[in-house]
Amino acid sequence: MTTLADAVRTLIGAELAATDAELARRYPGDPGTRQPVHTVYVPADAFSAGTVRAWGDQALAALDTHAPDAAALAAVLELPAGLAAEVYDRVRAKLRREPVEDLRIDFEDGYGPRPDAEEDAAALAAARTVTATVADGTAPPRIGIRMKCMEAAVRDRGIRTLDLFLTALLDGGGLPAGLTLTLPKVTFPAQVTAMVRLCEEFERAAGLPAGRIGFEIQIETTQAILGPDGLGTVPRLIDAAAGRATGLHYGTFDYSAACGIGAAYQSLDHPAADHAKAVMQVAAAGTGVRLSDGSTNVLPVGPTDRVHDAWRLHYGLVRRSLARAYYQGWDMHPAQLPTRYAATYAFYREGLDAAAARLAGYLARAGGEVMDEPATARALSGYLVRGLDCGAVDPAEVTERTGLTRQELDALARPTGR
Secondary structure: OOOHHHHHHHHHHHHOOOHHHHHHHHOOOOOOOOOOEEEEEEEEEHOOOOOHHHHHHHOOOOOHHEEEHHHHHHHHHOOOHHHHHHHHHHHHHHHHOOOEEEEEEEOOOOOOOHHHHHHHHHHHHHHHHHHHHHHHOOOEEEEEEEEOOOOOOOOHHHHHHHHHHHHHHHHHOOOOOOOOOOOOOOOOOHHHHHHHHHHOOOOOOOHOOOOOOOEEEEEEEEOOOHHHHHHHHHHHHHOOOOEEEEEEOOOOOHHHHEEEEEEHOOOOOHHHHHHHHHHOOOHHOOOOOEEEOOOOOOOOOOHHHHHHHHHHHHHHHHHHHHHHHOOOOOOOHHHHHHHHHHHHHHHHHHHHHHHHHHHHHHHOOOOOOOOOOOHHHHHHHHHHHHHHHHOOOHHHHHHHOOOOOOOHHHHOOOOOOO
């Protein structure tokens, strides 16, 4: 027997209906698609149909020269011998098969100001190359451009480049499924609203479905974290995107410089960077907007000892980001790919047995030393899904340890209800 009448529950449900709808709109959860582990940054004038393969070949050459076998890589990165052998073989296979997961053709800082005719030609050439590489299967899973920002001095140029690029893609057969656009140096929500307006107008003029074009927001200015009114800006940027924001990318060097940090101390692990990224993480949680860490400008070039130093730094930064749930970052040079994948694969392989055992125990209600809750089960399954997506672990390994198919694992990692 209960005390409350059914009418009370009906009343409460009616009063919270609008809140339920708002919760579903603002916090839809993860989109359930593969997230790349990195974004490779290539100036527009350096991009060609051979760029992805060239990056893979240069990365393999760096391994051949500076870490020709698993033992050599283990010595550089202080990996256990057994783990190093597994990681090394997978890294080499990845560099041969799919060296780049996400590529951004840069028309902003990496490209700089050019005569209009030159940038027009570069935008058209980029689109035609993207169309050709998508058609022949040599394009990475995600590819697109970083346009110039919405500040007055470069706004018109950025809009024109975006228009040329998208129009040429349509002329070549359509927008690719993995199209990704990046809006840099955002300071105010109105600039995101303007980007939404551009997308809407282009879709309308081109006869595309509403919402077809999304974009990433780069967090490179202090105003993108804290507004002049003292309130957090990131949630307002996500809201201004009206469902089109796909990611938030931290800009290491622009943000550091804006904070007055000296060039020698600008890094992904600076306290100012940690603060900005923590704000981004909380603001994006549950929204379906994904996070990407920035880059390091210490490149693995030169003599072997210098390459090893740069590799150790990059490896450590990638591992640090992964532990903090920043599952993506920016790579600036082909020789950073070995440590990007080595760090990512080591992260998932060394935790495979423990994560699978905990998840299997949760599903069997087996108890043990740790009593996990549904949220932790989602995190455990999400960890395994990410390892599968990037190639760190194989489906058979996960199924053997958990008894779950990929479809069942996805359902646990990305539940449709709360």
